[in-house]
Amino acid sequence: MGRSPCCEKAHMNKGAWTKEEDQLLVDYIRKHGEGCWRSLPRAAGLQRCGKSCRLRWMNYLRPDLKRGNFTEEEDELIIKLHSLLGNKWSLIAGRLAGRTDNEIKNYWNTHIKRKLLSRGIDPNTHRPINESAIPPSKTTTPNEPVQFDLAGPDQQQTVKPESMVLDREEVDNNNNNNSTSSGMTSDEDFVLNLELSVGPATTRSYRYESTRKANPDSVESTGRWGSELFRTTQAEVCLCCRIGFHNESCRNCRVSDARTIWESKIL
Template sequence: MGRSPCCEKAHMNKGAWTKEEDQLLIDYIRRHGEGCWRSLPKSAGLQRCGKSCRLRWMNYLRPDLKRGNFTHEEDDLIIKLHSMFGNKWSLIAGRLPGRTDNEIKNYWNTHIKRKLLSRGIDPQTHRPITETTALSKTTPSPQIDALLPSELDFTGVDHQTVKAEPLLQEEGNYTSSGTTSAKEYECELNLELSMGPTTCHRPESNRAANTDSAESERRWAPGMFGTDTGVCLCCRVGFQNESCRIASFQS
């Protein structure tokens, strides 16, 4: 049985949002907070699908969004996180304050992919392109080694940790969905992270601005990394970058 559409398609606006629609959405969320996206359009006087409203808010209108170019630090962090999580854009976005999954996904597809390819690195496997075609079973990837932080401790195992862990385990501890079998990397790169307490905390600004936001709670959820403190991974692995610092200072 197919799913019913999330809204009546008829009489719904599609395509680019107008300033008026943006304002209606902002005003409504300011007054009522993020709530039931399905009923929001009607309540806010918008002729939009609830999903469309959510997307517009999450990707464009949220006040805590950081617009503008990605920094080199963010570039590096995205590459590192992608090597760990694969195309789990929401997980990656959760570690980059002020950035959205859509934004990162677009940035990856338009900039980073090309950058890696120009360096001869397969953006999916993070291995040299020649190596991905003639793959050795036992040779660890120097690229991965270089990309991953030395602070990471791969020896410990915490089976209740990372949200993506089932994926990691499923794919032989290697998440990229490249052309080569991920299973072949089994035992080469144990990404089951075991990390200690952090000195970096969820930004207060994030807490304050999104008190009602399930999204925020999800992204900074206690226990996400196996501890009681919600933590930005980039901080935990020792790459606290400019964006993290900015977010912290804004508190």
């Protein structure tokens, strides 16, 4: 299937944004809200493609952005989240209030990588550099697809790394009813559970389709992996809290409807 360009490239400005362009974009979004990025530039009087407008807004102009240096706590949270999620910058950014995926990605590449190397830790595997040379047997690296048994013992499915967030909670639910009284599990538990969840690779790919129930306040939604239907419910505790990094700068720590967890297969 051919792919049309995101916008007509001719007569489009490129490169750094001017103050005037910023003002036009901010004024337009204040008045009309975010969205419809394709039609926004024309409506706002900008000679930019929609993608460029979206990026400028998301990474620079959004009023809720936190400017300035990363704190030590943010550093450690990023490292922790990266060890669990890999290069899923948007997921990581979602757990650091006021930070963008682009900002975190840049910060990772310019600061944290070096910081970890100076500690003797491989930034890709989060293992000691000596140990990283040894191929792991039944463990996984953050970017490696992980197998989770969602559909039965003979029908394992490939789940992308971001789903590890959900799967930890699923594992917690299914296997860890005997976890600590606070409902939290230690990082060691998580590593162990991930290892137990690894299975043989499959080439089948699944497209997840979710359908939010009509009531937006509902904590339930349905989802589909391939032909399998699932019901999901909201988790009460976000990942930061679960990994022992509860912090007030994370909006998900403050808001209870952090994420969904796989609850049960309903078909």
